[in-house]
Amino acid sequence: MNASTGLVLGIDGGGTKTVAWLARCDFPHHHTAIPNAIETFGRGRAGSSNVRSVGFETALGNLDRAVENAFADAEIPRVMVDRACLALAGAGRNSEQQRIRSWADQCQLTKSLTVVDDALPVLYAAAEDGVGIALISGTGSLALGRNTEGETARCGGWGSLLGDEGSGYQISLAALRAVVRADDGRGPTTQLHQRLLEHHGITTASELIPILYTDSNNRVQIASLAPLVFEVAGSGDSVAQQILDQASTDLAEMVNTLVARLGMSDHPCSLAGTGSVLIHQPAFTQSVRDKLARTGIETTYRAIPESVAGTLVIAMGSTTTH
Known part of the structure; x- marks a missing residue:
């Protein structure tokens, strides 16, 4: 030894x-x-x-x-x-x-x-006691809770095909889908259309296909578009705002589920957040907490960079x- x-x-x-x-x-x-x-x-x-x-x-x-x-x-x-x-x-x-x-x-x-x-x-x-709920929203998403008895439970974390709700990847994917629906005339017009084309240096939505489908492992590339979605939402675009509203709802649902499963509703819940979305978008993080509060779950929050x-x-x- x-x-x-x-x-x-x-x-x-x-x-x-x-x-x-x-x-x-x-x-x-x-x-x-x-x-x-x-x-x-x-x-x-x-x-x-x-x-x-x-x-x-x-x-x-x-x-x-x-x-x-x-x-x-x-x-x-x-x-x-x-x-x-x-x-x-x-x-x-x-x-x-x-x-x-x-x-x-x-x-x-x-x-x-x-x-x-x-x-x-x-x-x-x-x-140091490791008690509370960890909420992660970066490239992917998941929540994990641990109560005072040391019992743990997870919610989410199913990956890009089955889950990752509220993550940078799913936010960006929803934006891309909104762009192609708008391009087809199947969805409402949105600033996301022009902004995403400019971001990729292209002039038509059809040019997204070779960009996005060439690399089968492009989750990180897609997720990196999330800051642009937040920017467009901040300018008042209703489509981008709806995407973010759904994302914060999904994250709040994960936390809500763990609070119920682990019996943590008797007192304010310690919520620790990490991942690029939660760390860099404090207003979005607050919206998750606000939605939890509306269901009766008060949280004390700490960001973990x-x-x-x-x-x-x-x-x-x-x-x-x-």
């Missing part, structure tokens, strides 16, 4: 990027892990590590690069850390987690590895080994 390094590694891997943070911890004297008190000294980034979106070879390669970059940022040689927590989108099944653990063994990543639901660190980044902070909290408090 290698000597203790006092190093802790947290990795948050999603559909757009992989983020790795390196921190130090004096474990014998460390009893609680408060997110704001964790000091990181190495941070690394790489591309997507969602195995269902990019495949294992690319995902594991990006995991490795993020770790390498974190050690390079810390300006220390890469070594086996004492503890690590990996929160990876698309790795919820046991078969996927086993392959990730095998990779961690092969590269001698850590002595103690914890692999968790990709939404769980959001809760621990917001509060970097949910990877929660992976460090989990790693520091974990005794799980592989």
Whole structure:
């Protein structure tokens, strides 16, 4: 067994990027892990590590690069850390987690590895007890809740074909569909039509077909259109506003469902939000909370720009080994 390094590694891997943070911890004297008190000294980034979106070879390669970059940022040689927590989108099944653990063994990543639901660190980044509801809306969407008894439940997270309601992807897809319906004369006119054509540097809606269908794995490209939809909605376009209204309704429904399933309606619910849509569109986030309030669910909200902070909290408090 290698000597203790006092190093802790947290990795948050999603559909757009992989983020790795390196921190130090004096474990014998460390009893609680408060997110704001964790000091990181190495941070690394790489591309997507969602195995269902990019495949294992690319995902594991990006995991490795993020770790390498974190050690390079810390300006220390890469070594086996004492503890690590990996929160990876698309790795919820046991078969996927086993392959990730095998990779961690092969590269001698850590002595103690914890692999968790990709939404769980959001809760621990917001509060050290990990109680509340995490709501994610970025490229994809999902909600995860954990009550005071430690019971957890998920809602959403079904991916682009079956779900991702309220996500940047579905917001953008709804806008693209509104554009082609308007072009056909089947739907109302909308500023989205001209703005999306200008964005892609084209003059007709039919030119969207080769752009959008050439790459079968273009979720990120499509989701990146969401800020434009918000901009058009802000100018008063009713079609864009309806798209965003439906998106906020879908997200509120996820939270509402978890509050009921986990029996969390007796007091204000701690809501932790992350993902590009919730982080960069505060008015939209407030609309989700307003819709929850109209159903009797009061929330205290905390934005979590970097949910990877929660992976460090989990790693520091974990005794799980592989």
